Amino acid sequence: AQTVTQSQPEMSVQEAETVTLSCTYDTSENNYYLFWYKQPPSRQMILVIRQEAYKQQNATENRFSVNFQKAAKSFSLKISDSQLGDTAMYFCAFEGGAQKLVFGQGTRLTINP
Amino acid sequence: EAGVVQSPRYKIIEKKQPVAFWCNPISGHNTLYWYRQNLGQGPELLIRYENEEAVDDSQLPKDRFSAERLKGVDSTLKIQPAELGDSAVYLCASSFEGGQNTEAFFGQGTRLTVV
Numbered sequence: 001a002q003t004v005t006q007s008q009p010e011m012s013v014q015e016a017e018t019v020t021l022s023c024t025y026d027t028s029e030n031n032y033y034l035f036w037y038k039q040p041p042s043r044q045m046i047l048v049i050r051q052e053a054y055k056q057q058n059a060t061e062n063r064f065s066v067n068f069q070k071a072a073k074s075f076s077l078k079i080s081d082s083q084l085g086d087t088a089m090y091f092c093a094f095e096g097g098a099q100k101l102v103f104g105q106g107t108r109l110t111i112n113p
Numbered sequence: 114e115a116g117v118v119q120s121p122r123y124k125i126i127e128k129k130q131p132v133a134f135w136c137n138p139i140s141g142h143n144t145l146y147w148y149r150q151n152l153g154q155g156p157e158l159l160i161r162y163e164n165e166e167a168v169d170d171s172q173l174p175k176d177r178f179s180a181e182r183l184k185g186v187d188s189t190l191k192i193q194p195a196e197l198g199d200s201a202v203y204l205c206a207s208s209f210e211g212g213q214n215t216e217a218f219f220g221q222g223t224r225l226t227v228v
Contacts, residue, residue: 004155033215042221043202043204043221043222043224044219044220044221044222045156045204045206045219046219047216047217047218050216091155091156093155095215098169099144099161099169099210099215100146100158100161100169101146101148101156101158101206101217102158103155103156103157104155105153105154105155106153106154106155
């Protein structure tokens with residue numbers, strides 16, 4: 001079974017700083033997807049960024065980028081120029097052949113003014 | 114375009130009572146998921162539908178939980194009878210399987226409190 005581990009329960013940075021959230025996963029599959037979701041207090045999970053495992057190039061979406069290390073099974077999220085609206089829970093997730101998302105425990109990120 | 118709509122947003126019930134949650138997925142999405150999110154944890158899959166067929170219900174506690182997706186559109190998740198440990202947020206998500214982009218879109222969830 002796949003597992004996803006987020007080792008940072010909480011993180012806090014000042015506005016405009018850069019922050020990196022860590023995620024590791026375990027799988028025997030070769031083709032899969034990795035995701036970072038943001039969950040604000042409204043509870044709705046919002047997709048931040050996705051990475052296809054067969055792509056070597058790291059995905060980027062504006063201020064959000066990932067460092068995907070397939071051999072190490074590592075998938076970290078970097079948020080540049082952090083904003084107050086980035087404050088939320090962030091979940092790393094894996095999707096393989098079973099076509100279901102397996103989530104990590106989450107990291108609570110606080111951006112301070 | 115409306116997103117995934119769930120109701121109610123909050124529900125408080127006494128233990129041993131029944132409860133039902135409703136989900137309306139994004140139009141055209143053939144796959145529907147129900148996840149349960151316990152406090153301080155990530156969501157866990159309860160059941161996945163492809164159209165009206167439940168293709169993965171291995172994590173659904175079938176002694177008290179049931180779900181249906183009539184006509185492959187709306188879905189309901191029911192708990193009967195509810196237990197204190199069922200207190201959680203129940204999230205519904207939908208996606209279109211078959212295209213290149215298999216992004217799952219989530220609703221705002223129903224927060225269930227069993228007292």
